Amino acid sequence: MQANRPGQYLLVLLGLALFLCGNPAWAVQPLRIGLTPTFLNERHALIADWRVYLESKLGRPVAFVLKDSYEETMELLHQRQIQVAWLCDCPHVTANPEFRLLATPLFQGRPYYRSYVIVPEHDKGTRGLLDLKDKVFAYSDPYSNAGFMNPRYALKKRGIDPDTFFRRTFFTHSHRKAIEAVAVGVADAASVSSYIWETLDRQGPALTGRTRIAARSEEYGFPPLVAYHTLPAREFDALQQALLTMTADPLGREVLERMNLDGFARPRPEIYRPVGEMVRFMERK
Amino acid sequence: MGLFDLSLRHKLPLWGGLLIVVTALAITGSNLVLTRESIKKNMLVRSEILGRSLSRTLYSAISQDDVWRAYEIINFPISAEARHPSFQLEDMIVLDAKNRVFISTQPKRYPLQRDLASLGSEFSSLKARLEQNDGRMLVQESGRILLAIPLVAEGMNLGTLVLLHPGDYYQTSFDRVLKRNTWTTLVVLLILLPLTWLWGRRMASPLLQLTERMAELGQRLPAPLPERVYPHGDELGRLFQVYEQMRHELSDKEALERQIVKSDRLAALGRLTASMAHEINNPLGGLLTAVDTLKRHSRLDPIQAKVLPLLERGLAQIQDIVATLLVEAKAKSRNLTHQDVEDVHTLLAQEAKKRGVDWKWHNDLADTIVLPATLVRQVLINLVLNAVQAAGEQGRVSAHITTSGDNLLIDVGNDGSGITPELMEHLFEPFTGLNEEGQGLGLWITYQIVQQLHGHIEVDSLDDWTRFVVTLPTGAPE
Numbered sequence: 209m210q211a212n213r214p215g216q217y218l219l220v221l222l223g224l225a226l227f228l229c230g231n232p233a234w235a236v237q238p239l240r241i242g243l244t245p246t247f248l249n250e251r252h253a254l255i256a257d258w259r260v261y262l263e264s265k266l267g268r269p270v271a272f273v274l275k276d277s278y279e280e281t282m283e284l285l286h287q288r289q290i291q292v293a294w295l296c297d298c299p300h301v302t303a304n305p306e307f308r309l310l311a312t313p314l315f316q317g318r319p320y321y322r323s324y325v326i327v328p329e330h331d332k333g334t335r336g337l338l339d340l341k342d343k344v345f346a347y348s349d350p351y352s353n354a355g356f357m358n359p360r361y362a363l364k365k366r367g368i369d370p371d372t373f374f375r376r377t378f379f380t381h382s383h384r385k386a387i388e389a390v391a392v393g394v395a396d397a398a399s400v401s402s403y404i405w406e407t408l409d410r411q412g413p414a415l416t417g418r419t420r421i422a423a424r425s426e427e428y429g430f431p432p433l434v435a436y437h438t439l440p441a442r443e444f445d446a447l448q449q450a451l452l453t454m455t456a457d458p459l460g461r462e463v464l465e466r467m468n469l470d471g472f473a474r475p476r477p478e479i480y481r482p483v484g485e486m487v488r489f490m491e492r493k
Numbered sequence: 494m495g496l497f498d499l500s501l502r503h504k505l506p507l508w509g510g511l512l513i514v515v516t517a518l519a520i521t522g523s524n525l526v527l528t529r530e531s532i533k534k535n536m537l538v539r540s541e542i543l544g545r546s547l548s549r550t551l552y553s554a555i556s557q558d559d560v561w562r563a564y565e566i567i568n569f570p571i572s573a574e575a576r577h578p579s580f581q582l583e584d585m586i587v588l589d590a591k592n593r594v595f596i597s598t599q600p601k602r603y604p605l606q607r608d609l610a611s612l613g614s615e616f617s618s619l620k621a622r623l624e625q626n627d628g629r630m631l632v633q634e635s636g637r638i639l640l641a642i643p644l645v646a647e648g649m650n651l652g653t654l655v656l657l658h659p660g661d662y663y664q665t666s667f668d669r670v671l672k673r674n675t676w677t678t679l680v681v682l683l684i685l686l687p688l689t690w691l692w693g694r695r696m697a698s699p700l701l702q703l704t705e706r707m708a709e710l711g712q713r714l715p716a717p718l719p720e721r722v723y724p725h726g727d728e729l730g731r732l733f734q735v736y737e738q739m740r741h742e743l744s745d746k747e748a749l750e751r752q753i754v755k756s757d758r759l760a761a762l763g764r765l766t767a768s769m770a771h772e773i774n775n776p777l778g779g780l781l782t783a784v785d786t787l788k789r790h791s792r793l794d795p796i797q798a799k800v801l802p803l804l805e806r807g808l809a810q811i812q813d814i815v816a817t818l819l820v821e822a823k824a825k826s827r828n829l830t831h832q833d834v835e836d837v838h839t840l841l842a843q844e845a846k847k848r849g850v851d852w853k854w855h856n857d858l859a860d861t862i863v864l865p866a867t868l869v870r871q872v873l874i875n876l877v878l879n880a881v882q883a884a885g886e887q888g889r890v891s892a893h894i895t896t897s898g899d900n901l902l903i904d905v906g907n908d909g910s911g912i913t914p915e916l917m918e919h920l921f922e923p924f925t926g927l928n929e930e931g932q933g934l935g936l937w938i939t940y941q942i943v944q945q946l947h948g949h950i951e952v953d954s955l956d957d958w959t960r961f962v963v964t965l966p967t968g969a970p971e
Contacts, residue, residue: 389564
């Protein structure tokens with residue numbers, strides 16, 4: 209069920225797109241945007257409202273393509289199935305000449321987020337990653353910084369092999385599911401995006417209340433929206449403008465409020481450099 | 494008094510109720526035993542179906558080492574079960590090929606990577622069995638019920654799915670059935686028991702009435718049963734019919750006995766009277782002859798002359814009374830004719846007219862009937878005179894004289910005040926007057942005549958009509 213869902217939505221959206229193409233009023237190719245678990249990509253009502261906002265600003269149809277996997281979404285970009293995607297902050301994305309940085313979300317007023325190491329609420333002793341030796345650890349996605357690279361980097365920096373440090377690791381392919389894995393006790397700990405944890409926490413403590421933040425990483429640039437380099441400049445500018453001016457529009461403000469974001473800013477590539485260094489460090493033997 | 498000596502009023506409802514309760518319990522009990530077995534079997538089958546349907550997707554999750562997907566696969570039925578408990582699925586454990594915990598619905602109790610044998614005795618024995626298993630499903634009942642379904646595809650064993658049920662995991666369903674059955678039984682009993690009680694009472698009540706009446710049999714004629722006490726055609730109904738029949742026969746017999754006693758008494762009285770009359774008649778004749786001789790042949794002083802007629806009159810009165818008492822049917826008489834009856838009519842018409850009685854006379858006789866005219870006339874006169882007197886002023890009297898077959902019927906009625914039961918008992922005895930006039934010998938004489946003519950006389954005194962009916966067989970009397 210879970211695994212098929214994104215595929216089903218893709219089909220529905222494709223169907224919708226085909227229908228819209230046949231309609232003279234929308235005789236324009238929709239702008240297709242890929243969403244990953246960087247964002248809470250299962251909040252369909254919110255996504256629908258965001259689409260309405262973007263369509264009204266761009267004057268053309270917009271279609272969101274939801275995928276649980278970063279890799280798959282990136283592949284869609286390369287195949288030009290989608291023109292824009294909200295991915296991770298890893299250098300494959302931020303430092304890739306084929307991608308252009310479109311906009312960086314502002315979380316808590318700033319274009320940054322962190323990685324949280326979370327443990328079950330009843331685990332009062334764990335102070336950081338080093339207390340988790342031989343525990344079961346949940347990652348979100350192998351391309352996620354907060355959900356995969358960051359904890360492994362922290363271990364390796366201390367000379368610890370992240371592949372043998374934990375008794376068992378597994379991927380949940382979503383920050384929300386990683387939080388759930390810790391909440392229900394499948395994992396003893398997980399590394400998740402602070403944005404996802406805080407946003408879920410604001411929605412209600414049903415899930416996050418059963419977890420405790422054991423450690424916070426340093427700040428990283430918030431995963432940006434990127435466009436494939438083939439997207440025409442006019443369209444790139446129109447979309448960037450639509451995102452940057454969301455705070456000026458009532459519907460835009462409402463969508464941002466529900467996203468738990470304060471707006472979108474013009475991206476500054478330098479905020480993503482530390483991640484690049486991190487990846488290079490990890491690639492060293 | 495023992496249980497078996499109880500009144501049917503209690504015994505019938507008690508036995509009926511007991512039978513119903515025992516039957517209800519037996520049916521419910523056997524039903525429950527069967528249900529328990531089938532629930533247990535059903536649940537194992539459902540558990541197996543669930544396990545087998547999960548095993549396909551689990552196989553793929555294990556082969557891709559996707560712990561979280563495996564967790565989502567097994568957690569969904571568990572959370573559904575928690576919302577709507579139906580077959581008490583407690584936990585599920587997915588084991589890898591080395592019988593270590595791959596994932597479970599209770600990761601705290603069954604931690605990942607933990608060896609199955611280290612989870613407790615029931616699991617170590619399960620492990621031992623799994624190691625010797627050849628790909629078939631295992632069911633282990635030791636406290637809890639463990640269903641182990643191998644995750645096998647194309648001959649490759651990737652692990653095992655273990656479904657854990659509490660040992661009494663069918664108990665909840667069974668309790669539900671038990672509760673429903675108990676209520677149904679109670680409702681049925683609640684309907685049937687009062688019905689049985691009513692039926693018992695209905696059967697017992699007429700029997701009790703019958704018993705009470707039968708107990709009176711020796712002492713007096715029992716009262717009749719109430720109308721329609723048990724109007725059915727079964728044996729009980731027949732019993733009541735037979736009782737009523739018996740009561741009627743007893744009543745008739747009693748009436749007959751009373752009649753016989755009365756007849757006997759009258760007959761004895763008749764014999765006594767006749768013999769007394771004879772005994773008196775003989776000396777009386779002598780006395781009268783002596784008085785006559787005295788009157789004729791001796792000279793009487795004044796006192797004698799005064800006393801002798803007194804004596805003569807007294808003796809004559811005695812002779813009259815005795816003669817009246819001594820009804821002699823043997824006297825030769827001519828046969829009765831139509832005119833004889835009409836003569837009586839003429840004779841009594843004056844009396845009737847004097848009293849202002851409404852008078853109906855019906856003489857239906859043929860010319861001659863072979864019956865002594867004098868006696869029949871005497872009977873007719875007595876009855877009609879009595880009727881006229883009883884009817885009183887402005888009363889009604891009717892007399893029908895007819896023949897029916899070989900019988901002469903004399904039917905005389907009046908609308909007077911009737912005859913009291915006390916009087917009826919001694920009606921035909923001498924000196925039992927119906928009225929103040931006369932000596933009360935009229936009916937006695939009538940009775941004697943009817944007896945001697947081999948007839949019979951019937952009286953019935955209803956509310957406003959008193960009838961005397963005399964039936965006399967015609968033909969030559971002795």
